[in-house]
Amino acid sequence: MIDELDVAFEEDAESGGSRRGNRAGKGRGRSAVALVMTLLLFAVLGGGVYFGYTKVASFFVAADYEGSGSTPVEVTIRKNQSLTEIGNELVEADVVKSTKAFIQAAEAEPKSENIQAGTYVLRRQMAAKQALAQLLDPNTRLSKGVTIPEGKTAKQTYELLSKGTGIPVKDFEEAAKDPVALGVPDWWFNRSDGKQSARSAEGFLFPDTYEFDPKVTAEQALRTMVEHFLTVTGDMGFADDVQKNRKVSPYEGLIVASLAQAEAGITADLPKVARVAYNRAYVKDMPLQFDVTTNYWLQLNGKDPKHSGELLTKEMEDPKNPYNTEIVKGLPLGPINSPGKAALIGSMKPTTGPWLFFVAVDKSGRSAFAVTDAEHQKNVQKACANGIDLCGK
Structure with missing residues (x-):
């Protein structure tokens, strides 16, 4: 195709400024054809570039739903789950369309590190950004967590x-x-x-x-x-x-x-x-x-x-x-x-x-340890001097 365009342009140039009539008409016709063909070529190439761009872009744009979702659904997030694991849970419950969409939304939101374990009321087919916002909203969390401190009976x-x-x-x-x-x-x-x-x-x-x-x-x-x-x-x-x-x-x-x-x-x-x-x-x-x-x-x-x-x-x-x-x-x-x-x-x-002995000797709770009772009694006196109520015993 490029060779034909070159020939067309060369013939047009050879006609010269003094050559008119039929040859001049043919030259103008060939130039028009060349122009049309050139435009068609660019159109084809441009379409290919656009098609290629959209194809490549699809690899980077994660599949996602739009809006705030439909029917309510409960989703349980376990302790220490990663963003990928949370995203998988949401996909499994049909809350978000893809794990990638959720991860992208979470990476754009610094507060996503604060997602707490628990059971949440979300909606099916939510935009990933909307689902993330719900997970960060304490009002959607059904279980608030029960903390059992060390040393409780x-x-x-x-x-x-x-x-x-x-x-x-x-x-x-x-x-x-x-x-x-x-x-x-x-x-x-x-x-x-x-x-x-x-x-x-x-x-x-x-x-x-x-x-x-x-x-x-x-x-x-x-x-x-x-x-x-x-x-x-x-x-x-x-x-x-x-x-x-x-x-x-x-x-x-x-x-x-x-x-x-x-x-x-x-x-x-x-x-x-x-x-x-x-x-x-x-x-x-x-x-x-x-x-x-x-x-x-x-x-x-x-x-x-x-x-x-x-x-x-x-x-x-x-x-x-x-x-x-x-x-x-x-x-x-x-x-x-x-x-x-x-x-x-x-x-x-x-x-x-x-x-064999120990006693708390200050209000921070630190203990002093002893081998003999005599050493222990000295530690008790030290505790009393520091305001620890032991001397009545």
Whole structure:
């Protein structure tokens, strides 16, 4: 085609300015043809460029719906899900048309990092930008999350769960009667010290923030918490570690973790408090004399816990208390709360030392540790001088 155009232009040039008549007419005709052909060529090339552009652009423009959607649908976002995983959930529920569209909308919105786990009421076939806005709106979130802090007893945990889910406390208490049915393996209740196990859910309800389905039952909620406990301790190798290195059963290691969780005022002291418990129970064969076990028994019986300096001798030495550590040697009947990961690690890897005593010596919760009672009494006086109420004991 280009060759023909060249010939046409050459013939036109050869005709010269003095040549008129028929040859001149033919030259003008050929020029017109050449012009038309040129325009057609550019049109074809231009159309191809446009077609190619739209084809390439389609690779970068994600498929997306328009508008605010149609029928309502509930979507559950799990904890620690990535944007891709959230996008996949939304596509599965037909909320957004493509994961890519959701990711592009999220990457353009800095607040997308604040998407919380939970169940949301969205709409089918929403624009990705609209869906993202709904996920960032707390009013569309059905489950608000239930936070169980470290060191809470099972009884306190049921109260927090009830407040967060609306399920009566008695339902949780009923569901917790058989911890094995909740998923606690039976071997977890074995002891190497010859003592009886509590065989309760105490200690197995791992402290964390949970996002429960609005229709969750008490049993399902507790099973979720037990499963989380098993996952955390499994990842840590807790059971094998305490058996191999501490020479105690996993249940005894859990009891020590719960005692350290209750007694230590700061995280750094958890391994040291655990060491005191091991030293007293297994090295010196002496009573632990941990006031927290007395308070635990008081709470189980519907009474308020007391400050150490306010506990009565008859309360600490109550022979009916199976958690008595004031006069009874060894570890108590079972865990006294739900220890967190740091307390579990402290029980696995207690700080090396001969300590048998400890006391909080300042208002930050830091403890001083001692080997002899004389050293301990000096630490008690230091605590009193710092405003810690112990001297009445």
